[in-house]
Amino acid sequence: MHRDYVEPYLAGVSDRCIKTTTCLYTVTSDFGFVIDSHPDSERVLVVSPCSGHGFKHSPAIGEAIAEVVIDGETRFDLSAFSARRFAASAQVASGASLHG
Numbered sequence: 880m881h882r883d884y885v886e887p888y889l890a891g892v893s894d895r896c897i898k899t900t901t902c903l904y905t906v907t908s909d910f911g912f913v914i915d916s917h918p919d920s921e922r923v924l925v926v927s928p929c930s931g932h933g934f935k936h937s938p939a940i941g942e943a944i945a946e947v948v949i950d951g952e953t954r955f956d957l958s959a960f961s962a963r964r965f966a967a968s969a970q971v972a973s974g975a976s977l978h979g
């Protein structure tokens with residue numbers, strides 16, 4: 880791995896391993912985000928750009944959520960990220976769905 884992925888690109892980084900750790904992240908069953916209000920309080924927003932691909936989307940998600948927080952609504956369609964999509968099958972991988 881070092882020879883193929885590190886050595887050609889990062890000069891001076893040796894193959895001596897000092898410490899390793901398993902890197903974990905949460906995923907939903909469809910690998911999509913959950914962006915929704917909390918079922919018990921419309922004033923609480925659950926914004927979870929997770930499933931291992933949230934970073935590249937974070938500027939757009941931040942812009943949309945800023946509109947929701949400041950204006951109470953956003954011009955972006957966030958319906959695809961509703962936690963309600965899990966309600967039928969209750970299949971949020973890491974636990975119960977937000978909305979029953």
Ligand SMILES: Cc1cc2nc3c(=O)[nH]c(=O)nc-3n(C[C@H](O)[C@H](O)[C@H](O)COP(=O)(O)OP(=O)(O)OC[C@H]3O[C@@H](n4cnc5c(N)ncnc54)[C@H](O)[C@@H]3O)c2cc1C
Nearest residue numbers: 902903904905926927928929930931932933934935936937
């Ligand atoms: C191993 C791994 C690989 C990934 N690979 C990719 C990838 O290749 N591409 C990609 O697009 N995304 C990737 N992601 C996902 C991406 O990193 C996340 O989706 C993104 O960072 C989420 O942004 P966030 O701002 O919601 O949360 P975070 O980046 O987790 O930020 C939350 C912040 O809140 C702080 N915090 C937590 N609790 C408190 C508290 N009580 N008080 C004060 N501060 C607090 C934390 O310290 C942290 O700084 C990966 C994630 C992991 C774990």
